[in-house]
Amino acid sequence: MNFKRITFLHIILFVIAVLFSVGPWYFLMLTVAQLVFVPVTLQLILKKEKRFYYYFAIPAFLSIFILQVTPQAKLDVIFAAIYLLFTFVVALYGLGRFLRRGFIYLEEFAIDAGMMYLFIGGMWFFAYIAEIDTGFSPLLTWLTGIHFHYSSFLLPVFIGFLGRLYKTTGYKIVCTIILVSPIIVALGITIAPWLEVVSVLLYIIGIYGLIILTSKATFPSSLQKTGVLVSFGSLAVTIIFSLLYAARVNTVNIDFMLCFHGLVNCVLFALCGIISWAVLTPPSREQGWRFPISNIKGAYKIGEQILTKHKGKQQYKGLVDDMNIYVEKDNLPSTIIDFYENTSDYKLFSEVHWHSWFKPFAAVYRMVSKKIQQLNLPFSNKQMEMIGDIIAIEDGRVKTRAWVRKIEKDVIFVALYSSHQTNDKSYMNIALPLPWSSMIGILELQRYGEKLLLTSRRRNESDAGIYLAFGKSIFKLPLQEQFLIEEIKEGQLLAKHQMRIFSLRFLTINYTIYLK
Template identity: 35%
Template sequence: MQKRLSIQSCLGAFLWIMIMIIFSIELIESLLAFSFLILVPFALKITSSGLENEFIYKLFQVTILLQVPAALLGSISLVMAPGVLSGVFAIGWLAYTVLLGIYGVSRLIYRGLSPLEETMIDGAFIYTILGGGWLVLHRFAVEGLPFPSVIVLLTAIHFHYSAFILPIFTGLLGRYFYRNDIKLRGLTFIMISVLAGPMIVAAGITFGGFAEFLSVVFYVGVLYWLSVITIWYMLKGKGSRLGRFCVGVSSICLVGTMTLSFLYSYGITFGPFLLTIPDMALFHGVGNAFGYAFVGIIGWFMLNVKPRDQYYSIPISRMRERRLDPSFVKGDSYVTCLIDSIEEFKSDEFDPLLVHPSIQRFYEDTTKFRLVATTTWHCGFRMLSKLYHKITGDIGQLHLQPYLKDEQEQEMTGTIHAIKQELDGRVKPRVWWRQDKETDKTIFFAIYSHHDHQDKRYMNIALPLPKSVMTGILRVENDEDNGLILTSKKTTNYCGHAGIYLTIKKVTSRLPMEESFHIQVSSEGKLTAKHDLTFFGFRCLTINYKIFPMKNN
């Protein structure tokens, strides 16, 4: 696919030159066609590393296959006079930008909002939808808009350059800084401002007058700051010299084009007009397209910066059943443990020898222990707990006690069964079926497995739901004593797979939830565990477990 994108970029360059030779096309329209035919395939190429997830990769493949036909439709619409036929061709490009937007959203919901440099890239693809929409409005020559036709066209080009190329380059700079261990104060502010900048400027233009000038001043100031740090670190950084040179030249061009934006906005607000729209198209537009975007894309292509981690390669269970069926259990399916050995999770960050022997026995001989749980719902979630209790009771999964003023203990019974690996799709899957001892109702039906990533083994726990599955990917850690922590919380550098995910069919999204399970041995030798769950950073519930050996153990 990478080779195909290179070929498509070269083909796009050839087609763009042919369009310029054959047709009498205006400057602004030619810059839009340049983006369709050349910049978009290059942008897909330099940002596409690490797309291991089946759904996202297939979506990526479709965007590649449709890029040239869609770019041709958009370009044909630009060589025609505005009207119905031109608008119909432009719809082809709009449909493609919707596909790019879905691609960006899919990356975002699978990975979550961090790391921020990847969100910049996601946002760039999502923004193209607005560019496609404004293009259609212009090519249909829609009347009654509060802007003249040329402003509508310039807005379309704005969302194909400032809102597309700028966030991508800023995201790639974030990757470069991470890969070269560069920590820069203010980078987060710059990234958020670059991503929000197009909408801030759009809001300023809507209000007009001094508000427009202030929005431009803010945006230009941020881009000056971005350009200076880019030039500085390209001068002293690592990687291809020619690549760094191109990125540095690109940033110098950005300083020039942003200065023109400031002068144009100043003239509109305070007068006299220092630059006209044709002047801006010639100097600002050409400078952005060739000096900033094209030279920058060549530079980042040569630097070839990879994302900090492979975020899209998490094994997801295929199981959707919440009952034990002879067709999917494995032979004599009864097993006694959740994991074969805690030693399997040894890594640079986890030493199993530091874990108390009683905790090791619990995980390696689980059925010889019984659990008594007390569920505590925290303020803000208590009113919802009764509805939650009813729904989860109906589906037979995650069926926790509702909020009670006088909290009650709930003893759980359970069995562990091996699942056929070919049905689940993960390594050594085994289901821990926990029930309420008094009512026999299912509380949890969790299928345990594990997977390895970056020299680290994660617990991979699937909770089948109706036509979907929730997956908890838990990192294994030591605590300060001799206890054990299982957590889905992200690391400080946002690497790793830990998180809670929901998969509907083949579409996986990261949920705004985190859980941690802390099991320890008290000074009296008693085994206890605390299971905390947060939603959007707010604690919603805590389950405290008392863990007892069976009497015959």
């Protein structure tokens, strides 16, 4: 069944629901979302997932149709539960998309988030039909459900489509604002009403930012661009009234919001937006991972496992055989090159600094890391010597070697070093075995003045990044790391290793390295 036929059937279903509707007229604003806007938008996302549509969507949409055209009855809870199950499956699919990719391609994550938010809309709708006491009036419960169908499902999906066409730093800021706003709305509803005002202010910033981004984006046709501008532009008007309502302005009441805000969002934002994006839905730029992954996964004790299994194996002198595969050796100080090619000739001293905001998490993590003997960093910032061996290991990659680092007798790191090439660029490919999984650090090496920079920051669709491999899935983590190495004098190096999560620095390790 193709897109046009499915869309036509949903429109027919909604028209019949309108003709035989037994509820208040404004209920149709949620019904049209459930019977037309949600299924049509999902068709734009899930073009190849036909089984999903038949198994879960058809029963859900028929249930909504029955609820709209029949008087209130005891079976209504069952029909609402069927629709709730459908939104749960949509959320699972969005979560699955996210887990296969991780924190990369923000525009795709916006679509994933919209699908997951739809389940919250399903819960509020179920609470309304089942007459569950949410602490609010039935009408406010219903309005919260409609909010999560429009502002929290359709809007993130539309933003995702825009990001496929036009993705800048401004887009990342605007997209993030829109995605966190529904959470703040929920907190405002349940905890502090003043947060509702904050959430509306965030929506205003995000929506006006969307209009600017859309005006700068290049669309396949001027007609489509105009339609998208009308869609986002309608929100720029209605959001002002949302702010007035959240600020408790007397003239902007529920009746006004239903008539003006609801209808404008329904017709101009949702309908115009869906038609515009359906004209030509931008394809995803997402690509599968192209780099080799270590086939070694950890068990309960990582350090002990590696040392025992590979005891007596060939040892390497360095982490790299020839640094020329990464950078031109003549352009860097000789000690930096020699350290990587003859690592065992050097003594390594470290000072670990957990940043203040992260110390409570580090203290808890330390109890786990000490047992599994991996990423087992000390809590103290006292300078300590790290010792260890570089052991040959086979894990399905090229010339892999395990660098096992210890402080006294405690294993601190077990890192499996290899390399790979993508589009004629070489990357350092480092695997850290974890229980039944593996953390992968793909680092790009570049000269930084007289220093060497190793970074996981991804630029221009490179492989660089930090990933978690479990089973056949590879998940991009919201972590970034950077090593900056400089020669102090011949035979002596300083290195600074910084780790960030969501761009917030949480760990810095300072290394002093001497030739033995």
